[in-house]
Amino acid sequence: MNQELEPLSEAGVLTPSIPWDIGARTQRDRILKAMAKSCAKKSFAATTIADIVSHASISRATFYKHFSNKRECFNATVDSFLAELRGSAENALPDGDESVESAIREVIATLLGRLAAKPDHAKLLLVEAPIVDPKLVQHYRRITLAALEARLRAAEVEARAGADPEIAFGRAKVLVADYVAAGKAKELPSLLPELVYIAQLPYLGQELALEQAQLVR
Amino acid sequence: MIPQSEAELPGQGPDGDPPEDLHLWKLPRGRHGLPRELVARSQRERLLAGVVRVTAEKGYQASSVADILKEAGVGRETFYKHFKDKEDCFVAANDALVANLEAHVNETYEQPGSWPERVRRGLAETLNWFAANPAVARVMMIEMGTVGPIASARFRETFSRFTTLLDDGREFIEDAPDMPNLANIAGGAVFARVYEEVALGNIANLPALLPQLTFELLLPYIGEEAALEERDATAQELAREGDAE
Numbered sequence: 001m002n003q004e005l006e007p008l009s010e011a012g013v014l015t016p017s018i019p020w021d022i023g024a025r026t027q028r029d030r031i032l033k034a035m036a037k038s039c040a041k042k043s044f045a046a047t048t049i050a051d052i053v054s055h056a057s058i059s060r061a062t063f064y065k066h067f068s069n070k071r072e073c074f075n076a077t078v079d080s081f082l083a084e085l086r087g088s089a090e091n092a093l094p095d096g097d098e099s100v101e102s103a104i105r106e107v108i109a110t111l112l113g114r115l116a117a118k119p120d121h122a123k124l125l126l127v128e129a130p131i132v133d134p135k136l137v138q139h140y141r142r143i144t145l146a147a148l149e150a151r152l153r154a155a156e157v158e159a160r161a162g163a164d165p166e167i168a169f170g171r172a173k174v175l176v177a178d179y180v181a182a183g184k185a186k187e188l189p190s191l192l193p194e195l196v197y198i199a200q201l202p203y204l205g206q207e208l209a210l211e212q213a214q215l216v217r
Numbered sequence: 218m219i220p221q222s223e224a225e226l227p228g229q230g231p232d233g234d235p236p237e238d239l240h241l242w243k244l245p246r247g248r249h250g251l252p253r254e255l256v257a258r259s260q261r262e263r264l265l266a267g268v269v270r271v272t273a274e275k276g277y278q279a280s281s282v283a284d285i286l287k288e289a290g291v292g293r294e295t296f297y298k299h300f301k302d303k304e305d306c307f308v309a310a311n312d313a314l315v316a317n318l319e320a321h322v323n324e325t326y327e328q329p330g331s332w333p334e335r336v337r338r339g340l341a342e343t344l345n346w347f348a349a350n351p352a353v354a355r356v357m358m359i360e361m362g363t364v365g366p367i368a369s370a371r372f373r374e375t376f377s378r379f380t381t382l383l384d385d386g387r388e389f390i391e392d393a394p395d396m397p398n399l400a401n402i403a404g405g406a407v408f409a410r411v412y413e414e415v416a417l418g419n420i421a422n423l424p425a426l427l428p429q430l431t432f433e434l435l436l437p438y439i440g441e442e443a444a445l446e447e448r449d450a451t452a453q454e455l456a457r458e459g460d461a462e
Binding site for chain 1: 277278359362363365369370373376394396397398401402404405406408409410412413416417429432433436437440441445448
C-alpha cells in the first residue's frame, strides 16, 4: 500500500495541488480496510455491502464505483495485504552473504510482526480467505514455496528424502491461523522458534531444524 | 458447493412420512457407515440430521430454519423447544458428529500396541471415517468455518482435543522436543492436508494418504528415521489390504 502511494507524493512535490485521484485512492483504501474489519468481526459470508459502506463511511454509490460486488472487494483486500507482506519479506532479506538459514529466520520474524500488527488483515488472509476460496491456499503456497525454494536452491539445499515442503506450509498455516482465530494475533511473534523449526524440517531434518529453532528462542 | 450425487445425499423419505429411523441420518454411507449411535430416534435427532443434510446440499449460509423443518418433518415450535436458532442446531449437530468420530478414534487408539502404532490406527480411523462420509466431512470441515464465532471456537477446541492425544504420547517416547505447540505442529500436517482434500472434493482419496500422513504426524515426536520406518510399514500394510480385497 505504501508503495502504491509513493508516486502520489512525488507528484505532490512537483505540483503542489492535490492529485486528482487522491480522494479515490483513499476511498479505495478505506473500503479495503472496512472489508477486513467486517470480516474479522462477523466473517465474509455474513458481511454485507451495507457493513462495508458503514465501516468506511462512504456511500453505496462510491463502493460500486470501485468494486462491482462484495467478492471483488474481498479479493482486492487479500491481494493488497499479500503484496504488503511480500514487500516486507523482501525488505527483510539481508543483502550480504548471510546464510540461507539466517535469511529464513529474518523473513519469518518479519512476517509474524506484520501479521501481529494487523490482526484484522491476518484473520482475513488466514481464516476467511481459505473459506471463501479454498484454491487460494494453494495459490499462496505456490508463491511462498517458490520464493523459499529459489533461495534454498541458490544455497544448494534440497528437500530431504520423504519430506514434503507443502506439508510444512500446511503446518505453519494451521498454527498461525489457530492463533489468529483465537484472537491471539498479537502473540504471533512468540511462535518464531516453532515456525523456524517447521520451515527447516523438510530441508535440514529433525535435529538441525531444532538447533535452528534454538537460535531464535 | 461440491456437487454431491443422488446416491450420496438420499434426501427425505416418502412425502409427509418422516423416516421412522433416519437410518444413519440418511447421510452417505460407506464401509464405516454413519454411526449407529446417531440413528435418529427423537425429534431432536431428526432436526440434527436435517440441518446436516440441508447444509450439505445448500451450504450453511443459504439454508433457513424452514429448510431444516421441511427436511426433518418437524414443526417450528418443536424446533425452538430444542434450539435457539439455526446456528445452535448446526453446532449441536456438529458436536454429535465429532463425538462419534472421537469415539471411533479413541476406541482404536486405546487398543494395545506401541504408541506410534496406536497413533497410526487413530489416523487411519479418521481418514476412513471422513472418506466414508463425504457430505459430512464437508459440513464438519468447511461449512463449520462459515457459521460464526461460536462454531469457529468449537472447531478449534475439537482440533485441540485430537492433538492432545498426541501429547499423551510424551510418556511413551523419549526426547520429544520441548515446544509448547508440538501437538499442533504434528497434527497441523494432517489437518491442513485433510482440509484441502475435502475442500477440493477429493475426499475418497484420504485413506491413500495414510503412509505420508503417518510420517508427518509422528516425525516431530519420534524423529526422521523412526517416522520413515512407520511410513514404510504403513504403506506395506495398505498394499496387503489392497491385495486382499
